[in-house]
Amino acid sequence: MKREDLRLYFICGSSNVEGDTLKVIEEALESGVTMFQLREKGQDALEGKALVNFAETIRSLCRKYDVPFIVNDDAQLAERVGADGIHLGQDDQTVTSLSPYFDDKIIGLSVRDRYELDRSELSAVDYIGTGPVFPTHSKDDAGSTIGVEGLAEMRSRIKELPMVAIGGINTENFRSCLRNGADGVSFISAIAEAEDVGQAVRGFLK
Ligand code: TZP
Ligand code: MG
Numbered sequence: 001m002k003r004e005d006l007r008l009y010f011i012c013g014s015s016n017v018e019g020d021t022l023k024v025i026e027e028a029l030e031s032g033v034t035m036f037q038l039r040e041k042g043q044d045a046l047e048g049k050a051l052v053n054f055a056e057t058i059r060s061l062c063r064k065y066d067v068p069f070i071v072n073d074d075a076q077l078a079e080r081v082g083a084d085g086i087h088l089g090q091d092d093q094t095v096t097s098l099s100p101y102f103d104d105k106i107i108g109l110s111v112r113d114r115y116e117l118d119r120s121e122l123s124a125v126d127y128i129g130t131g132p133v134f135p136t137h138s139k140d141d142a143g144s145t146i147g148v149e150g151l152a153e154m155r156s157r158i159k160e161l162p163m164v165a166i167g168g169i170n171t172e173n174f175r176s177c178l179r180n181g182a183d184g185v186s187f188i189s190a191i192a193e194a195e196d197v198g199q200a201v202r203g204f205l206k
Contacts (some may be wrong), residue, residue: 001085001106003128005068006164006184008204009035013072014054014194015042016138026060028191029065031105031201034184036062037087037108039072050144055081068106068139075099087129090116093145113146117157125161129186132167133177138188142167155181171203 002081008035014021029036038058040046044055055071057082062069062116070085071078076100078086085106095107111117111128122128130151132142148153151165165177166186183206194200 001068001162003162003183004100005035006127006162006186007034007104007200009037009164009186010031010191010201011037011039011166011186011188011190013040013042013070014039014046015040015044016188018193022054022057022061024192026061027197028201029061032197032205033067033201035068035070035186035189037070037072037186038083039087039188040074041072051077052080055083059083059186069108070108075102078102078105085126088118096121098124108164112143112155113150114153114157117154122158122161127162127164127183128154128158129164129166131165132184133165134168134173136168136189139167141182148176151177151182152180169180170199174204 001159010028017024038055043206055077059069068084071088072087073092079101087108089110092134095109098155106126107124108127108129109125111120132145134145136142162183164186165182169185169187170190177185191200
């Protein structure tokens with residue numbers, strides 16, 4: 001994985017978008033996001049064959065724009081659709097229990113603070129996602145915010161390990177994340193709920 005891939009990391013599932021999710025994802029890819037994660041959650045989350053088809057379509061879109069395609073939580077799905085990587089949380093399967101498929105794939109892990117860091121096996125991890133930095137409405141159990149101070153502290157502990165910031169990040173506050181040790185910023189709502197997706201992405205790239 002290239003550290004620069006984390007710069008503008010878009011995370012999305014069908015419940016995050018009011019209209020056509022695939023259209024939003026393609027527009028974001030076309031406009032310059034550098035990494036994409038499928039995070040299919042919630043009451044009406046796609047399942048079974050519909051989820052596989054959805055993931056395969058997104059994988060093809062990501063290939064078209066040469067953007068790494070990461071699947072959240074579901075290693076089986078990631079492997080089945082030929083994803084470029086997996087992102088795991090502290091309550092998901094451990095990074096060391098992944099199949100050999102992932103040996104040359106990108107492995108991301110959510111690590112919120114030093115307590116989670118202490119119990120994380122980082123030897124197999126390519127990057128960590130740290131947050132929520134700011135308040136978010138996209139994850140019910142996101143917990144309290146860590147602020148940019150939390151990012152700075154994490155950076156001092158992890159040394160050179162790539163880190164992406166997450167949670168409540170928008171065009172106003174993303175620079176403060178980069179200034180405090182994040183290699184990149186990730187977001188759901190700032191792009192998924194934007195009136196003009198292309199404009200939102202370009203607002204970060206400027
Ligand atoms: N993990 C911590 S906060 C969060 C996740 C998945 C949600 C990020 O969404 P948003 O809309 O960018 O705040
Ligand atoms: Mg998870």
